[in-house]
Amino acid sequence: MSTIRRPAARRGFLKTLAAGAAATAFPALAAWPDKPVRIVVTFPAGGASDIVARVMAEQLGSRLGQNFVVDNRPGAGGSVGGQLVHQAAPDGYTLMLSNSTPISIGPFALDKQPYDPVEGFTHIALIGSAPCVVMANPKSGLKTIADLEAAAKKAGRLDFGSGGPASIGHVYGELMRNVMGLNMVHVPYRGGAPMTTDLIAGVVPVGIDVLTAFVPYFRSGQIVPLAVTSANRSPLVPDVPSIVEAGQRRLVLDNFFGLSGPPKLPAEVVTRLNAACNEILAQPEIGKKMLDLGIATSPVSPAAFAGFVKEQVAQLAPTVKGAGVKL
Numbered sequence: 001m002s003t004i005r006r007p008a009a010r011r012g013f014l015k016t017l018a019a020g021a022a023a024t025a026f027p028a029l030a031a032w033p034d035k036p037v038r039i040v041v042t043f044p045a046g047g048a049s050d051i052v053a054r055v056m057a058e059q060l061g062s063r064l065g066q067n068f069v070v071d072n073r074p075g076a077g078g079s080v081g082g083q084l085v086h087q088a089a090p091d092g093y094t095l096m097l098s099n100s101t102p103i104s105i106g107p108f109a110l111d112k113q114p115y116d117p118v119e120g121f122t123h124i125a126l127i128g129s130a131p132c133v134v135m136a137n138p139k140s141g142l143k144t145i146a147d148l149e150a151a152a153k154k155a156g157r158l159d160f161g162s163g164g165p166a167s168i169g170h171v172y173g174e175l176m177r178n179v180m181g182l183n184m185v186h187v188p189y190r191g192g193a194p195m196t197t198d199l200i201a202g203v204v205p206v207g208i209d210v211l212t213a214f215v216p217y218f219r220s221g222q223i224v225p226l227a228v229t230s231a232n233r234s235p236l237v238p239d240v241p242s243i244v245e246a247g248q249r250r251l252v253l254d255n256f257f258g259l260s261g262p263p264k265l266p267a268e269v270v271t272r273l274n275a276a277c278n279e280i281l282a283q284p285e286i287g288k289k290m291l292d293l294g295i296a297t298s299p300v301s302p303a304a305f306a307g308f309v310k311e312q313v314a315q316l317a318p319t320v321k322g323a324g325v326k327l
Contacts, residue, residue: 032092032269033066039095039259041072042081042102048212048293052127052257053097055289059280064272070097077166077327078102079114086115088262090122092269098123098260100168104312108320109166109327118310122265125277126305128295129254131230132172133211133240135223140205145227145246148206149180157183161204163192166327168255169208171316172229174323179250199223210255211236212294229253236294256312257295258305274302 039057043049050072057068073081082102088094096102103117115121136142142151152158162169165188177184187204189195192213199207200222207223215236217223225240231252233242243251259277261270278299280286290297300308319325 032272033064035093036067036069037093037095038069038071039097040081040085041070041097042074042078042099042106043072044074045072048130048210048295049097049099049257051293052290052295055286056097056127056259056277056280059286060273060276063276063279077106077109079106079110079327082106082117083114085260085262086120090262090264090266092261092265092273095124095259095261095273096121098256098258098309100255100312100316101166103260103309104316105166105168105171105320105325106327108317109325111326117313118306120263121260122263122270122302123258123260123306123309124265124270124302125259125274126298126300126308127257127259127277127281128290128297129230129256130294130296131211131228131234131242131254132169132208133214133228133237134172134176134206134208134226134243135199135214135218136206136226137199137202137204138221138224139202140224142206142226143224144241145243145248148226149182152182152184157185158206159185159187159204160206160208161187161189161195161199162207163195163209164188164190166320166325168210168253169195171320171323171325172251172253173208174325175253175316175319176248176251178319178322179248196223210294215294234294235291235296253312253315256308258309270302 061068078101085096227246281297281299
């Protein structure tokens with residue numbers, strides 16, 4: 001069989017043509033980023049997600065030579081911002097500070113699921129994770145998860161407060177109810193602050209929320225921490241047992257913080273962003289900033305982050321649906 005040989009000039013022309021076509025089809029690969037990149041935050045300004053996004057935006061901008069701008073788009077359990085990013089062009093100029101709310105909870109608490117939280121995004125980099133904390137009013141007499149279980153069974157029910165319907169604290173309480181077989185009744189609040197006020201006053205005996213904001217109340221003795229929901233103790237409160245130490249391995253849950261983008265982001269953009277994020281997280285001063293927020297940094301590959309997201313969605317989606325959690 002004979003081989004068709006093209007003249008060298010012809011071959012060179014075809015290579016140039018192919019390269020030009022690739023650059024046209026994927027302009028992000030040629031000079032990304034050549035304009036500002038926005039990071040959508042699915043919560044209002046001032047919270048942990050917003051702070052993390054602004055730290056990462058500043059650092060990414062200095063490394064990649066372009067402005068990274070935070071765009072707060074709260075609403076519908078994070079699904080407003082999540083849908084905006086899900087529908088954005090896959091060019092690397094619209095990203096999301098992803099976490100458990102818009103990924104593992106919010107989409108399943110709506111009557112119509114707005115996006116697939118696993119396949120509907122490109123999950124780029126895991127920034128870190130922060131546990132929730134199960135806590136009690138001191139006058140309740142509860143000091144451990146075993147105390148909580150005994151009190152709930154003796155009374156026939158146990159009320160618990162959270163930062164609101166479909167918050168991670170709400171969903172974790174429903175997970176406890178399912179796994180431990182307790183009649184735990186959710187008392188929703190409009191945010192963590194009013195829940196904290198009522199927990200300190202004893203209006204509600206138990207509260208569940210992300211750990212960070214409650215450390216001062218533990219130190220003052222106004223609230224008693226029973227356990228953090230991670231597999232290991234948090235360095236922020238090293239004296240508080242983990243949920244595994246409390247004998248409830250099936251209740252391990254961390255609220256994660258990551259960087260995600262629309263589906264089908266070019267691999268080169270994903271690789272570059274992941275490497276930049278991991279370099280940022282390796283800096284001791286950034287690690288300290290995150291730890292001050294209760295976040296343990298966890299630099300991993302995009303594939304590992306996507307696997308983490310898939311596992312958490314598989315854990316929480318049935319709980320959200322089964323408990324009838326609604327936004």
